[in-house]
Amino acid sequence: MSDQQCSTRPRGYEMHKRAEDVGRTRQCIIEAAVHLHGTAGPASTSIAAIAERAGVTRLTVYRHFPDENALFEACSGHWLSRQKLPQPDKWSAFESPIERLMAGLADLYRFYRAGEQMLTLVIRDQHAVPKPVREAREEMRRKYVKVLAGAWPEAAAPAQRAVIGHATVFSTWRSLCREQGLTDDEAVEVMVTLVEAVDAKA
Incomplete structure (x- = not known):
């Protein structure tokens, strides 16, 4: 050597x-x-x-x-x-609007429950969150709504799309499951019923 x-x-x-x-x-x-x-x-x-x-x-x-x-x-x-993230691409496999909505909300609510502590504090302190991170989160939320609303034959009506959007946010899950004491499955059922009611009036 x-x-x-x-x-x-x-x-x-x-x-x-x-x-x-x-x-x-x-x-x-x-x-x-x-x-x-x-x-x-x-x-x-x-x-x-x-x-x-x-x-x-x-x-x-x-x-x-x-x-x-x-x-x-x-x-x-x-x-x-380190999280098991929601998978909106898999929701698209459901052609039925209601089945897709149920699958998507169940996936989201599972994620919200698993990451509740971090999500609660980050959303509470969103003013301290860098703009790129906030924008990325908002872009993902829009994707959730687009995938779920896109299952309806001619796209969801504005009111229906708004209710779907409301159903996808963390604060809705927290209100229903933490403040009102529903299980994730019960919360999904409540929101699907609400979307169906809006659909019937559209």
Whole structure:
């Protein structure tokens, strides 16, 4: 083995180890942010608090995330990656409007129940949520409504589409299931019945 090869291997090992350490530090910061967003809420989560929980300095946090928007987007992406997300593309397999609505709302309400604590705090503190994250969430909500309303023969009437939109939001699930004590299945049934009633009047 040449002297050059001997000197290269340790250098490569050190670079690899450093990269792993950087990756672990970044992950610790993200997980600290996720924890604080899900317990205190985004508006009450400071960079100092994230740094303290992650066991790093504020400078280290900023070295990995130059601004709070970048950190929030990484935090949001990490949390979502650990959830079983709603799958509107699968709802489209149901040709019957009512069956599609039932499948879609059941999928959404399952997701809302599983992520209730985080969703409650993020929606409460939406003023502290970066605009790109808010816009992405709103775009997804519009997709939910489009898929569910699109099952009706000539698209849903405005009033019916509005009720479908109301049925898809987290606050509706929370009102029916947390405040009024319904199960997810009962909440789905209530909203489907309401949409059917509007459909009959259209």
